[in-house]
Amino acid sequence: MSRARDSSIDTIQRELTAFARRARAAAARLHPELPFVSYTLLSHIHDQQGCRATDLASHYMLDKSTVSRQVSALEKLGLIERRADPADHRVQVLHPTTAGSAALASTHASRRAAYQERLADWPAEDLDRFADYLLRYNSAAEGPGQH
Template sequence: MAENPGGREESLDVIQRELTAFARRARSTAARLHPDLPLVSYTLLAHIEHSHGCRATDLAAHYMLDKSTVSRQVAVLERLGLVERHADPDDQRIQVLRPTAAGTQTLASTQASRRAAYRERLGTWTSDDLEQFAEYLLRYNSAGEDFPPR
């Protein structure tokens, strides 16, 4: 069966439009769940917690962000008392970011609210639909790992 180039372009347009709407909705939701915690900061805090601590350079590399962007976001997390720096036991020159107790609590609360929102929004989807959607998101995000930092 021949591929329809026009259909492919239409699909790409729909994907672009819907991912933009998704990103806007995600930022809006993040702002409602914790007004002082922007989406980027929330994402970095979640990564720090999931990694059981990491360096700012690890965050920049993982999310393909400029180091100055990560530095500003980490400063917000520190100012809010959600993250603190610790010297790496193997190399005292290296600073490892770790969530504070308040950071872990804020993250757990926010994640619970986000999960509830996803459950509601995706409540009518079958388990197979969710599994396929998750696979597509993983595939999409892993394909972007070669892009330069923003």
């Protein structure tokens, strides 16, 4: 690997780490009683229109006990509920409650406004390119050798 490539990889790693830290901090400010992990799980449950806790653990590569604690916290906040799976009544499927969907909508609107403000000076071509790069980067993580 060339030095220029190594330097670029180091910069990407450093900047993605900084990005993740800022994202966590922003999430905490936008919805203080909903930690970043809980927000992420609630968002996934909403996007999937319901899912099992084991699916969350698998998707995010989290320990089942971690997911269980987060799910319990979301239930206590009244943001999700368990429903029996129509195909197998032994299985519980997690669904957002009306309050959960409202919390997501509010947080999403705030996050969108923050991104719009931060990216206001970017030309459309740069936004398109950045979006494409993020899609490409994240799709590579869904294949073999996930990191």
